[in-house]
Amino acid sequence: MSLSPAAFAATPRIEVEQLCVDYNGTVALYDASLTLPAGCICGLVGMNGAGKSTLFKALTGFVRPSHGRIRINGSPVLAAQRDQAVAYVPQSEGIDCNFPISVWDVVMMGRYGSMNLLRLPRASDRVAVRDALARVDLLDLAKRPIGALSGGQRKRAFLARAIAQRASVLLLDEPFNGVDVRTEQLMAQLFLQFRQEGRTILISTHDLSHIREFCDLVVLINKTVLAYGDTAEVFTPENLSRTFGGMVPNP
């Protein structure tokens, strides 16, 4: 699967230049650079602690880089946030399943950034939420509390939130963890639709088989970007060995 040249010609969705992030002197990421075009599915592969979540945190504005530059749709992170350009789809484990909130309200949170200060939903917000829920096939469960959903359904609810947000960049943290077959198929379909719609999807995972299956591009990281490009070209034994320090999982 290679991308059309036209996709590369437009403004890149994500541009990261010589990014460095450190936490109180501990370097999490150094000199990381990558450029992702509009409309692609990209895998982000690395060991635990290799800097995957740090890169996500930098892209969502949670950590400030100590050096380097990030552009999303050509704008700095803060402006991209104001444009609702970036959506983060969390790992299920990162969410309190006992939180007293319905599926509908979770998806509505995707609209908050476009609402007024009181976050009162307008008719257009309700339409966006309904459409998003329909796309992930959760309309029937909209009134359920988020805790009553299965792991896969919960994952779909957070995908619906990203759809309702109308984000052009989606950051997915281990999306295939603890997900049923039904959800995996639905996600595969959605990813292809997203690419068609010009969205860029960055999938953080340590599962290489899913990368081969879904991703056009792959980024290998280990404290820095080791390599990135077409999946077939980047997935060489040498590159994988550098990424995983000689311990390649299911090569």
Place this chain on the structure above:
Amino acid sequence: MTWLLEPLSHAFMVKALLVSALVGGVCGLLSCYMTLKGWALMGDAVSHAVMPGVVVAYALGLPFSLGAFVFGVGSVAAIGFVKQKSRIKEDTVIGLVFTGFFALGLVLVSKVRSNIDLTHILFGNVLGISGSDIQQTLLISALVITLLLVFRRDLLLFCFDPTHARSIGINTGLLHYMLLSVLSLTAVAGLQTVGVILVVAMLVTPGATAYLLTDRFDRMTLLAIASSVLSSLLGVYVSYWTDSSTAGCIVLAQTALFLLAFLFAPRYGILRAHQPQP
């Protein structure tokens, strides 16, 4: 009906009922965010840490909510600073910072010349509350209720998924400090009703009770406020008729309501009729 009406013939009882109901309502509203955010320990810390602020404010002739607010926020800043700059875990830092502040308060009370009664700070004095204290409570309550209502959706999102909040451009740092400021202010208001030691009950129990009764946040808020106001009224009445500690009665009423929910809540009570659907 005498048991209900007789206390109302005393002006101090009417004041006590109104003030504790108001403070109960405000604490009940805030307690929802405290329980969902997991800030019970933080509430305990802030409510103890405001004590030296109260003494200093009295000594300087300032409104004591101002002093309490400065020390409440200061304690949180101190906790954050020590946690960030050392390898000590957060609960340890909280424990050592708030006891330090509290001890400073004790020493100040014993050394600073004032007409502060230590037991009133420790255990509240809602039956003898002064006019200026009522004014401060009203002002604090109005401010806290306004902030919590205007930012209720944002605060809910902040408790549920701060990463998403941040990624759509909501200033989570601002929300964090706003919630802490609201906590400090509310601790001051609660201090007058039930005192430093039991304020944390007001900030946690109603939210916990409501959390066992519903899966919807709006309903949880209403239930927490209702149970908290009811406990305050009940507590003041019981303390009048049994001539016992008002603060103790209010908090005991809250604990009793919690136990009822813990046992009989339809979905999450331990004696529920049906197991919840998986």
